[in-house]
Amino acid sequence: MITVSLCMIVKNEEENLGKCLKSLQGIVDEMIVVDTGSEDRTVDIAKEFGAKVYDFKWTGDFSEARNYSFSLATCDYIYSADADEELDEDNRQRFIRLKKDIEELDIDIVQMYYCNQLSFRTVYNYDRELRPKLFKRVRNFRWEDPIHEQVVIDPVICNSEVEIIHRPKENHAERDLSSFRKAVAGGRRISKRLHGMYARELFMAGKDEDFILAKDFFAEAVKDSTRSVDEIKEASCVLAHVAVLQKDAEALLKYSLKDAATEMCSEMCCELGEYYYGKEDYDEAIVWFYNAAYECASIIDIKTGKEIPRLALAKCYKALGNEEQAADYEKEAAEIEKGE
Template sequence: MATISLCMIVKNEESCLGKCLDSLKGIVDEMIVVDTGSTDNTIQIAKERGAKVYNFKWTGDFSDARNYSFSLASCDYIYTADADEELDEENRQRFLKLKEDIVELDVDIVQMYYSNQLSFRTVYNFDRELRPKLYKRIRKFRWVDPIHEQVALEPVVCDSDIEIIHKPKENHAGRDLAAFRKAVNDGRKFSRRLLGMYARELFMAGTDDDFIQSKDFFVQATLDNNRSLDEIKEASCVLAHIAVLEKDAESMLKYTLKDAITEMSSEMCYELGDYYYGKRDLDEAIVWYFNAAYECSSILDIKKSMELPRLAIAKCYRELGNEEQAADYEREAADVANME
């Protein structure tokens, strides 16, 4: 049977850490908790449950803390968890079965289902999806191919039926957006994935000030010849929203056209709806909200193609004195929200 090290990074998680650790008892063989500056009872709760607790001075980079936690592990596999995750009894049993079988499977990474993601408008657009959660601590390299042989560099990944219940107690957007800004100020290179996560976090939870502070970064992204068209479209959606906030028609046109190089996104159509709504051109606003809802697809925030444009159309019709149409769109908005 394989052995498993639990590796966590935490800060002020006294409200949920105990439940998380209790749900993993009997599954993991060691619990490593890296604390980044708790001022509540987090450390005491971890120690009471047998965890080894290490202090780590926060650098503003989650990867630094995560890598440090991995460096302390001693078992065959490393399981990563956040304090607001839990396993119910059914999934505990699935995990125990996996622990018995994994030696024969010879895999590097096991993915598990992450559920309840839409709570608190997180950066994920799906309530349940597979995520890598269990990692082989020491990976063995092997040669492949009978001729022109090479070392296999791609990890062997398998999907499990284990479902982790995510129970966030609060929205961490403020913390995360501050971390994005620090990375920008430090001159860190943003990967394709990270740029999209920054844009998505802004749309799902960012304040007007958060958008304004991101402007220079996303302007540079649209000018970067190494960025893909998808990245430029995502950056343009952010900049279009800023243009609406700043009532900057010239920039609105500029970034709308960048998105329109291919099929326009629901996000961009929604921004155009907001632009014309702000101009009190309600008929034109309805046209663009309609396109967001029915003619285009989301690239960042799924709600911009679902209930939000329908509610915006309802608002416009109500201001135009058409209560019946407004009520119809509000009902439809409620229906599609329940489908997510």
């Protein structure tokens, strides 16, 4: 059977860490916990479970901390976990079977299902998705092809049936948004993936001031010819929201047209609806909220195509004195939210 090193980075996780480590007992063969500055009982709890605890001075870079934790592993495979994750008994048994099944296979990465995302308004729009979680610690390179041979560089990835339950106790948006701003200020280019996550974090948990602070970055992204269409649309949505906050009709027109150059998204329709609602032009606001709900798709926040515009329609009809229509939209929004 393969051996597994648990590698974690933590800070002030006394509410979560015990449940996480307990659910992994009997599965992992060593526990490595890298602490980035806890001021609570996190370190004590880790030691109670027999974990090897290391200190790491926080640099604002999660990759640096995770790479350090991986460097300390000694087992065949590395399991990467966060403190707010846990396995129930069914998935503990699946994990144990998995350790036996891949012993004879040359697997580099095992993906597992990450679950329970929508319940906590995280930056992910999926409630259950496969993520790489188990990594071969030492990768053996081999040659392939009988002629014009080359080294195999693509990792061998397999999907498992293990489901990891995500139970965050707090929202990390403030921390994450600060990290985004630090990366941008340091001159680092934000990847396409992080560009989308920055926009999503803003729409799901950002305050007005967070949008304002992000304005310059996304304004540059819109003008960057190397950015993809998706990134331009994401940036345009952020900038349209800023325009609504600042009551800048010219900027709102500019960025809504950039989005409309392709198929308009629900986020942009909601921004237009909010602009007209603020102008007390409720009939025009209804047009855009209706489009957000029924005619367009979301690209950043899935809720902008679901309950958000329906609740906005309800407030428009209330403003017009149509309580019956408002109640219908409120009911529909509640049913959608319950269904998720």
